[in-house]
Amino acid sequence: MADMARTLATERTLDAVLAEVTAAAVELIPGVDTAGILLITPGGGFESLATTSDLPAQLDVLQMTFDEGPCVQAALADTIVQTNDFRLESRWPQYSPAVAEIGVLSGLSFKLYTGSQTAGALNLFGFHPRDWEPDDESTGAVLAAHAAAAIMATQQEQQLQAALLTRDRIGQAKGVIMERFGVDDVRAFGMLRQLSQEQNVKLVDIADRVIGTRES
Template identity: 40%
Template sequence: MRAIFDLVTIFRVAGSQDLADTFASVARALEAASDPTETRHVVTRTAVEIVPGCDHASISLIARRGGVTTVAATDEVVRRVDAIQYRLGEGPALDAIADHAVYAIDDLAQASRLWPRFVEKAAKEIGVASMLCFRLYTADDTAGALNLYARRPHAFTGESRAVGAILAAHAAVALLAAGQHENVENLETALASSREIGTAVGVVMMRRNVARDEAFGFLVDASQRLNHKLRDLAEVIIEAPDVIDRLGARVRQR
């Protein structure tokens, strides 16, 4: 019921030119993804397209503050199945992450010994019959799991496991790269915002002859009253310092 596949097994089963071409296309699609969200959806869509027997796919990621959450899913079926695992605290996706392993479930209805509460809900209420769960990891970290689902028992073959393992390896690297890129962009945006707000505070200090704390409080107050983001208001003040006088008059009228 549980299986771990090494690289020799993978390439013995799946080492064909067609597969090489397929994953070359997958790599290009992942590289072209514009952000982490798109990267995740490329992975799940690709899983359904290329893994034999796969009807549904999802990605579970470890949240920064603990716990696990589904960040991409091909449909509502897998979101429901994943949610059952998270709520009950048991299931193959969670064990794939915790045990650093691959879980291959040929017939979920027969897996009640491992996950009795999960099987009761997923197999009997939602109709999922087979599962393949791959840990998503790099040399430095475990990010989560790639979860593949099928509606019929014994849907996943040796080829399914091999192709899924290669896709999971691609996905882990792509998700890490996308996350790092997003972090850099967020940092650059935050730094740009900080510089603009700092410049605007300096303009208010000079224009109103007040200390830094009072100038910053003036900006925050004006931002809240106008329902504008602080950065947007800072840009306006930098471009047109006279705005400060009008904002000051509104403050005195309150």
């Protein structure tokens, strides 16, 4: 755990960090044979990441098909979802028998979240029934916290980069207007904002149009 914390403090890609989390889950938690991460996408869909085998992605497809299952429930509702034996599980009447038929009999899912933001779920599966222990849940929760922190940090970095790019484009557009019409910075921004409001178009899109007139 300490090694992983130090690893996350260095510059690593998100894919590498998540792959280390799922691999660690298989190594550290008894009864876990395969693991993966179900990520909530901006459009409200789901994406399978860092799977240790093809199986977690296959199980994610089943959950999306049936609109039920522990991974979706952990991603959208409960913090931890535990299943000792899918053959006896009644919470997901379509998903449970389908999973058991594939050969997956137990599961443990953890919500990936920081504060009020939810990113998805860390999902662990076993090929045998398993009475999950408190230590299993504790280890999984720590791994889930690492994964959530990495996902949120990446999303925040992407948002910052997008904001900086937007600011740069608006700045370029103001420069074009100032040069073309002989107005100051404040007036140029006011003209951009007025066009945005009148045409009901995002300010950055108006800026791109203005820049395009110079580039053409």
